[in-house]
Amino acid sequence: MMNCMVLGVLAGLLLSTAAHAESVSVAVAANFTKVAEELAPLFKAETGHDVTYSFGATGQLYTQITQGAPFEVFLAADDVRPTQAVTEGFGVGGSVFTYAIGALALYSTSIDMADGKAVLEAGAFDKIAIADPATAPYGQAATETIAALGLTDAVTPKLVTGENITQTLQFVESGNAELGFVAASQVAGKSGVWIVPANLFEPIRQDAVLLKTGEGNPAATAYVDFLRSDAAVVVIEAAGYLVE
Template identity: 45%
Template structure:
């Protein structure tokens, strides 16, 4: 008499469990979307933190590009596939809406920037007196034609009546991130940066320029026509108005509306 064949456990319960899990997880995967967002260079620090927090909440993928606001406008006008734009000023998003590249009524101020003079050199403190004494070879700022923080720096220098005398010492960055790098690398002894860039408390001294020396830097966001039907882009812009997002933004030294 031959021994009876041993029965193996049925795979049906495993298949059933897998099917249930697939049905449960499918909606979350199906609704996760992605958006490409152009972001002004001064906002790199908070943007990375905001994107991480938003992604954790929603599962959406936000693909950021950082650079000068002026360059982004040119790219958008030439068909770059961004879904939303976080500018360093309010004029550029307004212009994009007027020219048909931005969604009407989507524009809002997500942060109000602050301009700072930074010197990592202990014997060259960042101050109005240092600007007037001009005891340095180079001072960094970003291109005022492309970057609003550069325009704010020029306005402040003119208000202090030192623009003409200091102009030969300018080291010009394409955006505020490059201006910061010029100072950090020693290519300029001091420079105009966004206060938010100093969030990590670098060595040296910082002079927060009085608001009356330059026009307010109201940084506006806009949903672009390319992303008019992109859920992730719309939801991320809405998230920027949430209490959680505003807490992150103000922690980097920005004011909020």
């Protein structure tokens, strides 16, 4: 009889948890794709909630948000658009925070990148890939780096522009460009990587914001809280990001 009672209580708890489980839709900057996917099962295990992601360039995602896309949390690759979301009435005031600080890398599958600065200055390549600087913060950081090195005129004719940082990496790995500027997290553990000195570009502060569409969704607020948890920070830092 006691065993039956215990089983009944456990079943009730499981049903209660399932009944309160929700799902959250999160717009995520493309550079954070791998990390976000690693965080999903941890979030599920900790909260019982599900998460669905939409990946893309920060600027493109923000445009979708302003056009009514049903995202509930926005993980940008800059610290501009999340604040802009609040100012323009799409984000919840007081919910913006920096979840990661990114690093920029110059990557090649065919060129020795021990000294990336020397590679850029030598210019012995036909194509170099960057993400669209108008919509992708890592692309903007790449153009700042090129300018800081005084190579804008020499490099600009050789640029191949990716729609986002994921496509930029694909250009390099497919051989459509001999090298390219990508997020350091995308090429962690790979050879042919030069980490760009941080003094060559403005810090890539990646901010998150709870969107007003998710304000009443427990899964959305739980995801924002989860991003700040020790479990999430361990994964984010392991991917090569800094967390304040």
